[in-house]
Amino acid sequence: MSKIRTRKRGKTWSYNFDIGTDPVTGKRKMIEKGGFENEDAAYDAGVAAYTSWKHGNISITSEKITVKEYLENWLENASKPNVKQKTYENYRLRLDNWVLPYLSNIVLQELKPRDVDLWIKKLASEGKSKGTIISAKGLLSAALNYAVYPAELIRVNPTLGIKIPRYAPTNIIKRTIISKDAMHKMLLQYPVGHKYHIFLLLAYHTGMRLGEILGLDWKNVDIDNSSITVMQQIEYNRYSKQYYFETPKTPDSQRQFFIDPILTNELKKWKSIQSANELKAGTNYQIIYEDAATHNLVMLPKKLAPSQNCTRKNIICTCKLGEFIHRYSILAWLNNHGINAHSFRHTHATMLVEAGAKPKDVAARLGHKDAAITENLYTHDTDEMKRQTVAIFAKSL
Numbered sequence: 001m002s003k004i005r006t007r008k009r010g011k012t013w014s015y016n017f018d019i020g021t022d023p024v025t026g027k028r029k030m031i032e033k034g035g036f037e038n039e040d041a042a043y044d045a046g047v048a049a050y051t052s053w054k055h056g057n058i059s060i061t062s063e064k065i066t067v068k069e070y071l072e073n074w075l076e077n078a079s080k081p082n083v084k085q086k087t088y089e090n091y092r093l094r095l096d097n098w099v100l101p102y103l104s105n106i107v108l109q110e111l112k113p114r115d116v117d118l119w120i121k122k123l124a125s126e127g128k129s130k131g132t133i134i135s136a137k138g139l140l141s142a143a144l145n146y147a148v149y150p151a152e153l154i155r156v157n158p159t160l161g162i163k164i165p166r167y168a169p170t171n172i173i174k175r176t177i178i179s180k181d182a183m184h185k186m187l188l189q190y191p192v193g194h195k196y197h198i199f200l201l202l203a204y205h206t207g208m209r210l211g212e213i214l215g216l217d218w219k220n221v222d223i224d225n226s227s228i229t230v231m232q233q234i235e236y237n238r239y240s241k242q243y244y245f246e247t248p249k250t251p252d253s254q255r256q257f258f259i260d261p262i263l264t265n266e267l268k269k270w271k272s273i274q275s276a277n278e279l280k281a282g283t284n285y286q287i288i289y290e291d292a293a294t295h296n297l298v299m300l301p302k303k304l305a306p307s308q309n310c311t312r313k314n315i316i317c318t319c320k321l322g323e324f325i326h327r328y329s330i331l332a333w334l335n336n337h338g339i340n341a342h343s344f345r346h347t348h349a350t351m352l353v354e355a356g357a358k359p360k361d362v363a364a365r366l367g368h369k370d371a372a373i374t375e376n377l378y379t380h381d382t383d384e385m386k387r388q389t390v391a392i393f394a395k396s397l
Contacts, residue, residue, distance in 0.1 A: 004046035006039050013039050015046030067111060068104035070153065071095055074143045084246060086235050091139060093238075098123065098136040108147065113158045116140070124168035133164050175346040176339050178204065186337070195319045196333065198270045202317075203341070205263040207348030207366050210341040211235055212253075214325055215245060218271065218314040226264045229256040230367065234297065234315075236327050243297040243324070245290045245313070253367035270316070277320050278302075286322035288313045299323060349374055 003017050014034030031049060036042035075095065080088050102119045103111070116137075123133050141159040148157055183204055190196040202213045211233030220229045231254060235246045248254050259267075278285045283303035289310035291298055298310055299322075317325045334340055345366065352362045359371035368374050 004043055004050055006042045006046065008039070009034055012036055013042035015042045015049070017046060017050050065108050065153075066104060067106050067108050068100055070108045070147060071100065071140075071143055074146055078146055079143075084249075085237060085244065086246065089238055094136050094139050098128070098132065099140055103140075109154055111144075111154075111158050113160075113162060116159050116162050120162060121165055124165045127169060130164055130168040130170045133168055137162070137164070176343040177350060178339060178343055178347045192266075192269055193273055195317070195325060198266065199317050199325065199330065201263055201266050203344035204348065205260060206257070207345045209233065209249065209253075209345065209367070210327065210330065211246075212248060212367075214315075214317050214327060214330070216316045218316060221267060221316070223264060223268060223271075225258075226261070227256055227258050230254060234324070234327070242294075243327075244295045245297060246295065248367060250367070250369065252369045255364065255367050257365045267316075274316075274318065278322060281321050284321065286318075288315050288318070288322070288324050297324065 004015055005017065006013055006015050008014075012034055013036040014032060015036070016030050016032035018028060018030055033045065033049065034042075036045060075088075075091060079091060083091070099119075102122060103115065106115060120133055120137060123136065128136075137159060141157060144154070144157045144159055147153045148155065183200070186200055187197065190200060199213060202208060202216065203210075206213075206228065208216070208228075208230065212230050215232045215234035216228070216230075217232065220231050221227075222229075230248055232245050233248055234243055236243050281302075283301060285302045286299050287302055287306075289298040289300065289306045290296070290313050291307075292309045292311065297313075298306060300306055302322075315324050319325065331341065334343070349362055349366060352365070353359060359374055363369075363371045363374040366374060
């Protein structure tokens with residue numbers, strides 16, 4: 001590899017290589033590193049550095065690698081530094097479950113469109129939903145786009161033009177509308193003071209995401225002005241088995257919205273109950289902290305002092321002794337009632353649209369980028385909407 005140059009500087013050796021012209025200054029750019037004991041060590045390090053730079057800095061040092069080797073490197077070195085922890089975990093699951101079991105051993109440079117087509121048809125024949133296949137193909141396509149550029153490992157992305165089979169099942173998440181009567185019964189079953197009571201009210205009255213509700217801090221609730229500001233959520237790392245604080249899903253998810261008088265009054269009641277619970281439990285009350293370095297959620301009894309890196313979080317959804325409510329306990333509890341976390345979000349959005357709220361305003365309240373997402377995911381044609389539609393037509397006659 002003649003592109004690598006070595007030279008001795010004092011008692012040590014260094015390598016350097018040219019990486020082209022700076023588009024702003026017009027000057028040639030070099031990568032150089034020294035401190036090596038001998039010329040061979042400097043040259044070998046230069047070869048590794050040049051190969052890594054040429055292939056997009058994803059730590060690939062071979063011109064021929066398997067799909068598994070490439071995807072593992074892409075995920076850890078190109079993708080992980082640029083996405084949220086939850087997104088990285090979802091990518092990891094998609095690769096482990098839907099991509100690597102089928103394509104791992106194919107050499108990346110020999111991966112053909114027919115291989116991708118056979119893979120997609122295999123997923124469909126196994127009963128994977130259209131949504132699952134689309135997300136798996138999308139992830140593979142993004143990784144292979146990187147292999148085209150800047151990694152320059154392949155010339156063309158073999159996923160281009162490959163279609164999802166029509167026979168792939170369309171399994172849409174069941175979106176249940178929670179009736180006022182059903183909501184009333186749940187609130188009676190879990191009355192004021194119960195750990196699920198305030199969660200139910202926040203979910204039904206705001207349409208917030210599950211993680212946003214569980215991570216809601218009192219400092220982000222303005223009782224006097226009846227408003228909530230969404231600034232964080234609690235997520236769960238499947239690999240480290242740790243709960244952690246994270247910013248909302250997207251920039252648009254960081255939002256402020258107003259709440260109705262009923263929810264405002266219930267929050268006042270709950271704040272008093274929560275304070276009384278802490279007073280009664282004394283030093284056994286559990287305090288929730290955020291570790292500044294890892295953003296992990298740390299929970300300690302009041303009698304124990306946290307490390308200096310920890311900041312107290314005054315979470316709203318807590319148990320009687322101050323413990324935060326675990327995501328999976330909520331999901332299991334909702335499942336027992338035949339609903340899921342999206343049911344409340346779906347119900348809230350549908351009720352607003354049904355009452356005449358503008359989709360754009362509903363989208364802003366839910367933290368969606370545009371109204372189309374809101375209309376496609378969380379609203380559907382209820383009987384009331386159908387009656388309104390025919391009434392509009394009748395009026396036009």
